[in-house]
Amino acid sequence: MKKDNRVVMIGVLLSLSLIFAYIEMILPSFLPNPAFKIGLSQIPILLTLYLLDLKSATVVSTGKVLMMSLLFGYFLTYIFFVNIAGAIFSIIFIGLSQYLKFSIPMTSLMSSLGHNLGQFLVIGYTLGWNIALFYLPVIIVFSVLFGLIIGFISQSILTKIEKRI
Amino acid sequence: MNIPKITFIKMNKKEYILIAGLLILGLLSYFFMYNIEPGAMVKIEVSQKLYGTYALNKDQEILVKDSKGVILCTSEIKDGSIRVKSSTCTDKICIKEGEISSSGQTIICLPNQVVITVINEKEQIDGVLK
Known part of the structure; x- marks a missing residue:
């Protein structure tokens, strides 16, 4: 792929990811804790991973956090x-599952598991491990469930994209 | 635009075993960790420092401030349960979490690092002894 195309694709997928993150933020949560999210913004990140490469997925993933923090005013806060x-x-977990040659739903599951694990480690380190551990069972079950759902959605999108070409 | 050929790998046995293992791990720890009973006290921590403990049977409003005296949130104890009434944080998730009354339940306000935990009286004594 030409380099210009790659930059354009990253831009489009990053803005798509931002839109999904915003939609998720304003939607009322139906999960046991309002802090839990389905992870709709992971769909564009997975699309980037399969349409481009892991490097671009890293750009989209970290770019999303950066842009969201700038948009909603929590840049460089806790x-x-x-x-x-x-x-x-x-991203580390996505790389790991790429290395282990996992399928798309499994990669999505690993990604959501890694996302929650990273947050768990930071929250445990800063707010106390017993508080973070209280949420661990729920986190595991929900990241498996919604990781798979998001993975299947991305897989069906990717098969449709491939047929069009 | 040319897109690289996507190799679709089918889900195989290895993955199903991993998923099942994770689900079993999650559910097992779920049953081991939660013993829900009504709590008696409530403990408020601000960035890992104890802010105060309050009895759940007395209706009151608690103003939580940080070490510099900046107001972080207002929580309200009413009819044996506690909720966050208003907060200065950005996402207001702590308000959406609603009321809690059983021991072990928590309300966490991540932006302000406020943790509200419902505890038993026994745990309270342990805390003092430590």
Whole structure:
């Protein structure tokens, strides 16, 4: 792919990811804790991973956290570091599942697991481990469930994109 | 625009085992960790420092401030449960979390690093002894 095309694609997918993150923020949560999210903004990140490469997915993932923090005014505060830890761990887990040759839903699951693990580590370190541990069972179950759902959605989008070409 | 050929890998046995293992781990720890019973006290921590403990049976309003005296949130104890009434944080998730009354339940306000935990009286004594 030409370099210009790559930059354009990253731009489009990053803004798509931002829109999804915003939609998720304003939607009323139906999960047991309002802090839990379905992870709709992971769909564009997974699309970037498969349409481009891991490097571009890293740009989209960290770019999303950066832009969201600038848009909603929490840049370089505590919550920003929690989010960026989630993004970094999610990318590490995506890289790991690429290395292990996992399928798309499984990669999505690993990504959501990594995201939650990163946030768990930062929250545990700063607010106390017993508080973070209280949420761990729920985090595991929900990241498996919604990671798979998001993975299947991305897979069906990717098959449709491939047929069009 | 040319897009690289996507290799679709089917989900295989290895992955199903991993998913099942994770679900079992999650559910097992779920049953081991939660023993829900009504709590008696409530503990408020601000960035890992104890702000105060309050009895749940007395209706009152608590103003939580940080070490510099900046107001972080207002929580209200009413009819044996506690909720965050107003907060200065950006996402207001702590307000949406609603009322809690069973021991072990928490309200966490991440932007302000405020943690509200419902505890038993026994745990309270342990805390003092430490």
